[in-house]
Amino acid sequence: MNTIKDIDLIRQKAQQDDADQTCIYVHMGTCGIASGAMSVLGAIKNKIKEDGAAKDVKVVTTGCAGICSQEPLITVKIPGAEPVIYKQMDEQKVLRVYESHVKGDSAVVEYALARGMEYQIKERKASAGHIPGEKVMTAEIPGIEELPFFALQELRVMRNRGLIDPAKIKDYIGRDGYQGAIKALTEMSSEEVINEAIGSGLRGRGGAGFPIGLKWKFAAAEKNDIKYILCNADEGDPGAFMDRNVMESDPHSIIEGLIIGAKAIGAHQGYIYCRAEYPLAIETLNKAINQARALDLLGENILGTGFSFDISVYEGAGAFVCGEETALMRSIEGKRGNPRPKPPFPAKAGLFEKPTVLNNVETLSNIPQIIVKGADWYKEIGTEKSPGTKIFSITGDIENVGCVEVPIGTTVDTIVNQIGIVSPDKNLKAVQLGGPSGGCIPKDYMHVAVDYETLQEYGAIMGSGGLIAMSDDKSGVDIAKFFIDFCQDEACGKCLPGREGTKQMLQILEKIDSGEGSPDDIETLKVLCGVIRKTALCALCKTAVNPVLSTLRYFPEEYQEAVKTKVEMGG
Amino acid sequence: MQAVLEFTKEQIDEVDGLIDRYGAHPSGLIPLLEKVQELLGYLPLSIQEYISEKTHISPNRIYGVVTFYSFFTMEARARHRVQLCLGTACYVKGADAMVEKIENDYQINFGESTEDGRFTFEKARCVGACGLAPVVIIDGEVFGKVTVDSLDGILEQFA
Numbered sequence: 188m189n190t191i192k193d194i195d196l197i198r199q200k201a202q203q204d205d206a207d208q209t210c211i212y213v214h215m216g217t218c219g220i221a222s223g224a225m226s227v228l229g230a231i232k233n234k235i236k237e238d239g240a241a242k243d244v245k246v247v248t249t250g251c252a253g254i255c256s257q258e259p260l261i262t263v264k265i266p267g268a269e270p271v272i273y274k275q276m277d278e279q280k281v282l283r284v285y286e287s288h289v290k291g292d293s294a295v296v297e298y299a300l301a302r303g304m305e306y307q308i309k310e311r312k313a314s315a316g317h318i319p320g321e322k323v324m325t326a327e328i329p330g331i332e333e334l335p336f337f338a339l340q341e342l343r344v345m346r347n348r349g350l351i352d353p354a355k356i357k358d359y360i361g362r363d364g365y366q367g368a369i370k371a372l373t374e375m376s377s378e379e380v381i382n383e384a385i386g387s388g389l390r391g392r393g394g395a396g397f398p399i400g401l402k403w404k405f406a407a408a409e410k411n412d413i414k415y416i417l418c419n420a421d422e423g424d425p426g427a428f429m430d431r432n433v434m435e436s437d438p439h440s441i442i443e444g445l446i447i448g449a450k451a452i453g454a455h456q457g458y459i460y461c462r463a464e465y466p467l468a469i470e471t472l473n474k475a476i477n478q479a480r481a482l483d484l485l486g487e488n489i490l491g492t493g494f495s496f497d498i499s500v501y502e503g504a505g506a507f508v509c510g511e512e513t514a515l516m517r518s519i520e521g522k523r524g525n526p527r528p529k530p531p532f533p534a535k536a537g538l539f540e541k542p543t544v545l546n547n548v549e550t551l552s553n554i555p556q557i558i559v560k561g562a563d564w565y566k567e568i569g570t571e572k573s574p575g576t577k578i579f580s581i582t583g584d585i586e587n588v589g590c591v592e593v594p595i596g597t598t599v600d601t602i603v604n605q606i607g608i609v610s611p612d613k614n615l616k617a618v619q620l621g622g623p624s625g626g627c628i629p630k631d632y633m634h635v636a637v638d639y640e641t642l643q644e645y646g647a648i649m650g651s652g653g654l655i656a657m658s659d660d661k662s663g664v665d666i667a668k669f670f671i672d673f674c675q676d677e678a679c680g681k682c683l684p685g686r687e688g689t690k691q692m693l694q695i696l697e698k699i700d701s702g703e704g705s706p707d708d709i710e711t712l713k714v715l716c717g718v719i720r721k722t723a724l725c726a727l728c729k730t731a732v733n734p735v736l737s738t739l740r741y742f743p744e745e746y747q748e749a750v751k752t753k754v755e756m757g758g
Numbered sequence: 759m760q761a762v763l764e765f766t767k768e769q770i771d772e773v774d775g776l777i778d779r780y781g782a783h784p785s786g787l788i789p790l791l792e793k794v795q796e797l798l799g800y801l802p803l804s805i806q807e808y809i810s811e812k813t814h815i816s817p818n819r820i821y822g823v824v825t826f827y828s829f830f831t832m833e834a835r836a837r838h839r840v841q842l843c844l845g846t847a848c849y850v851k852g853a854d855a856m857v858e859k860i861e862n863d864y865q866i867n868f869g870e871s872t873e874d875g876r877f878t879f880e881k882a883r884c885v886g887a888c889g890l891a892p893v894v895i896i897d898g899e900v901f902g903k904v905t906v907d908s909l910d911g912i913l914e915q916f917a
Binding site for chain 2: 505
């Protein structure tokens with residue numbers, strides 16, 4: 188049986204390990220692999236073997252470095268010198284970097300993205316762009332603190348990004364991993380854990396924004412020997428990949444969050460429900476769970492603390508509605524993923540009719556640091572009503588596609604124009620937030636702060652964090668049609684408004700889009716939106732009307748224009 | 759027990775093994791069906807009935823699950839599975855042009871297979887590789903930044 192002392196030893200050893208060794212980090216998220224990271228990794232490994240340098244040069248495979256559009260990325264770190272991040276690598280380029288930088292100590296300027304690593308940004312800023320004691324590489328390469336994409340981010344959930352090998356639990360422990368779980372299990376009562384979570388003000392990052400501490404409190408109050416804590420990793424919103432990123436890069440932060448949550452509510456079994464479209468995330472999670480079990484961080488009598496808890500990964504089978512909590516629970520039970528009316532709420536009767544809590548990936552990943560550093564630390568950034576950070580996956584017509592973590596309350600302008608940067612050949616029309624349940628923020632409202640309340644005022648939602656920049660290539664009608672087509676396809680069919688209502692909306696939008704619509708159709712569309720929003724069974728279809736209402740609100744002239752042709756023709 | 763004509767004895771033996779592993783509890787049904795489909799390629803009624811008899815889960819519940827989740831198919835797929843991502847990022851980056859091209863070049867719609875049994879054409883709902891939009895997934899492999907011009911070259915690799 189491993190004890191807390193053993194974990195401490197692993198931590199100390201891991202912290203010493205990498206300090207004085209040359210490391211080449213190859214960033215291997217799904218995006219990186221699809222861009223060719225495997226062949227980059229193979230090339231560099233072969234070369235090192237050929238040179239007989241395996242002892243001196245360590246190759247570390249890590250998760251995504253955040254900036255997907257520059258993949259495949261590698262980072263070269265030589266002791267005593269600034270690390271350098273290289274972009275758009277291939278087999279030839281990486282060998283040149285090896286010859287020139289690793290063997291010759293001279294960085295390859297043309298392939299370099301930045302000097303320094305993300306965790307160094309604050310220190311570099313504070314000390315005039317370089318860390319004392321580190322040899323400065325050529326100034327022709329920008330310092331990482333000078334690049335808005337990195338400098339404007341605040342990494343909490345993704346604090347281990349690009350640094351740790353997700354397949355090695357010791358890397359996570361070396362970064363103070365599992366300290367939150369140990370503290371919760373040895374020094375805190377359930378009530379204290381819950382109070383810390385409530386005090387932090389952390390709200391569910393899956394979309395609804397419900398305070399996690401309260402959710403735990405309700406489930407903790409239920410008297411039952413069997414309770415469940417579930418992690419919602421069914422990231423179904425198209426254009427959202429924050430959770431995939433966290434699962435692939437830092438799976439132990441989710442496991443640790445679940446252990447702490449289990450302690451809070453008194454659960455002994457957890458499930459991570461992950462969509463089948465994320466094979467790498469599922470594989471990474473399963474590996475991580477096995478490693479945690481091997482170190483007695485999961486299973487019977489965790490580290491001898493007397494608390495038992497285990498986790499299974501449940502693979503989804505392709506149904507958007509299973510992101511809805513009651514549908515997700517039915518799916519784990521092996522049934523069709525139909526949602527059911529609430530109450531009873533899952534805190535009372537959830538999975539297998541037992542008290543159940545469902546938290547999203549990003550929410551859970553926040554928890555370990557809240558327990559270690561405290562609620563007050565957590566509230567230092569973000570807004571008063573919504574403390575902390577939020578990860579957005581920013582995509583669409585922008586240069587820097589990737590996962591960015593910013594304090595809640597950051598403006599759309601900062602995210603899109605400074606971090607993302609609109610493609611030079613495109614005219615920004617609007618930013619779409621919140622996926623099929625969300626809405627648009629048009630370009631004239633870029634000053635809007637991204638927080639739960641403000642976004643709602645403007646007809647969008649925070650959602651899970653998909654943020655898509657759309658140029659004027661697409662019309663408002665077309666955007667609405669795209670999302671309704673998605674929801675209509677994914678509606679489970681259980682309730683009439685969801686099943687038939689979305690179908691009607693799609694037909695009307697298709698009619699309008701093809702120039703066959705009349706002004707009456709726009710009115711019918713509005714009525715349908717109101718009815719579906721009021722009467723659909725679950726959040727999926729209730730909110731499916733949002734993209735339509737949002738485009739009607741901001742681009743009414745485009746709808747008018749689309750039906751005008753017909754009016755002029757006497758239709 | 760009725761023989762399942764579409765499959766060999768070896769295949770059915772493997773299905774039996776999977777049933778032993780996942781079939782004991784109703785909550786194992788979805789993983790079981792996933793594994794069986796991985797093995798056989800599809801889940802026709804015959805195999806659903808076979809699983810039902812062995813697990814005592816009612817055939818209509820199994821059918822309900824198979825038809826609910828998009829991962830499952832009741833028809834045999836062609837040699838290669840071509841999935842076009844229709845997520846938002848791919849939509850913004852022009853995935854519709856790719857859809858049109860495949861529909862025209864191969865005369866098939868979503869959910870259909872080419873007559874020569876080479877491709878089954880399906881839609882994918884975002885694989886989360888939005889940095890590479892638009893993407894095409896062939897037999898699980900993700901191809902990014904695809905254009906109408908580069909698509910033929912990619913498809914050629916899959917005969």
